[in-house]
Amino acid sequence: MVLAGIVVFIARRQRALSPSGAAVALIVGTICAAAGWGWAILLVTFFVSASVLSLSGQAAKAERTRDMIEKGNERDAAQVLANGGVFAVLALLSLFYPSPFWVAAGAGAIAAATADTWATEVGTLARHSPRLITTGEKVPAGTSGAVTWRGTLAGFAGGACIALVALLAGWGTRAALAALAGGVAGSAVDSILGATVQRRQWCERCDKATERLVHNCGTITQPRGGIGWVGNDMINVLGSLTGAVVGSLLLR
Helix, strand or coil, X not given: CHHHHHHHHHHHHCCCECHHHHHHHHHHHHHHHXXXXXXXXXXXXXXXXXXXXXXXXXXXXXXXXXXXXXXXXXXXXXHHHHHHHHHHHHHHHHHHCCCHHHHHHHHHHHHHHHHHHHHHHHHCCCCCCCEECCCCCECCCCCCCEECHHHHHHHHHHHHHHHHHHHHCCCCHHHHHHHHHHHHHXXXXXXXXXXXXXXEXXXXXXXXXXXXXXXXXXXXCEEEECCCCCCHHHHHHHHHHHHHHHHHHHHC
């Protein structure tokens, strides 16, 4: 708890976490540290790399996506759970029922979260317009389900980073391969679901698509597609679950 608290305190000072996000991150970090150094190191790798990339080009990304994305740079409780919740549950299970299964699944889950975050943060700064992964249609930066070559390569690099750290942490070759495969699969599923089932809104006043329930202009937006209760946080959970499943299957 002390080690997790130090990381969370620094993150809060850097405004990478909201108060609710800091509280949940303390619990998630404590669970992972209790499960073992490998779990803690992988979680810190994800969180630190995500925070650094989030701060990189922050002004430019805010300008490009301010009409689109629902939340800001400070991760709240829901975002922390969406990205690290599956990993924390697997860490807790490994604490009570030690098995290589949880290790492989955990590597895949956190790799999926890392790959998706890296792809989003780097892809948002791409000079050309992103395209929907399902149709190839050009869409504004920040649109869920949109991809760029730059972001795709960054996502693969994120999964590879977790795979390398898993090796260095002593988790073995199979866990590293689980991370690589889980990262690619989870990020891809995240994009596909984001383009198909994630809730989409429309601001009639600004005549713009958005994820916001209330647009920047103050107008309450109208549903424009997807499933109403499926937001970005739910999509991230499903992406992490995909990574966990792919990682565990690779172990077999």
